[in-house]
Amino acid sequence: MTQLEHAKKGNITSEMKIVSQQEKVKEGDLIERIARGEVIIPKNLRRSNLSIVGIGKGLRTKINTNIGTSPDLADIKYEIEKLKIAEKVGTDTVMDLSTGGDLDKIRRTIIKETHLPLGTVPIYQAAVESIAEEGNITRMNPDKIFEVIERQAEDGVDFMTVHCGLTLSSLERLKKEGRIGDIVSRGGAFLTTWMVFNEREN
Template sequence: MAKTQVEYAVEGIVTRQMIEIGKKEGIDPQWVQKRVSEGRIVVPLNINRPCSVVGIGMGLTTKINASIGTSTDIADIDAEVEKAIAAEEAGADTLMELSVGGDLNKIRKEVLAAVSLPVGNVPLYQAFCEAKQKYGDPNKLDQEMLFDLIERQCEDGMSFMAIHCGINLYTIERLEKQGYRYGGLVSKGGASMVAWMKKN
């Protein structure tokens, strides 16, 4: 199995990606390697899909992440591909593909093929869509479905993912005891995860 940038960095190895980030940022690649090894810089990549090299994190320039994605009302693959290309041409550093309507596998593959940016997503969106299609209820999602989906998305070439793992039953209990919350749960994926956790 191929090593990750973190694994190389922990071993003290400066990769060509770290050298490229150093050149782009005007900093010593050794410094990049040290920060990657500490988890202070990330380099979103995927061995299954070449993409532009971007360093994100401590001491680096601020990056622009563009978000695209279909809805259950409008699922136009061509429009999403056009938006992805427009985001890259406008200077986005990374892209989030957040579709929830239409053929999600096809949309993802076409967007990945259209741009050279690192592309990320929220696996829970598709997982809940698939659970709803299969069982009639997104909260019937089982863990293996989610893990299988994440593997498929990685095989397709996703460079990074938003995984809603920062909440547990204890934090849900505290939020409920707290009562009113300004803004409530503002993350769609996080709110869906909380609903799933409470039901299961």
């Protein structure tokens, strides 16, 4: 069961106990916040060496560090170096935003090298693979994102950024608002391109 499922049943997990002690929050209050979706404890069941971190309402502000390769520089040793610096200065979580090189190998190496909760943005890998396989992100099969999410979860990724709120109607509103800046999210831009070209919902 997930932390959320446990919380909704009123169960206290070992992870919740750790967060309760770390944050000096009563266990009952923490369970209620998790059950309401106000607090999360990112932890993939496949990881055993993980530092437990609570994130959300009424808890300490957490620091996340983004690392990741690009098509121009896809050397895992630099990512591990960045990871170790981030750990040394006290980051709470880390995200692998790689878009260059062997993305599965890079992610798996980072997971092995860190005790911190690791996050990803699956649309990045889905886009990179779709461009390699289909020649263009607009040809991405909708199942690709789910396949990537499943693969990353099986590898041990603890949390993911997904762009569920992006809809055709929200894109229309953005057009009408006359924004000064365009979409600034890389993942959002990938999805927008696919949605507009295919005239399909996210």
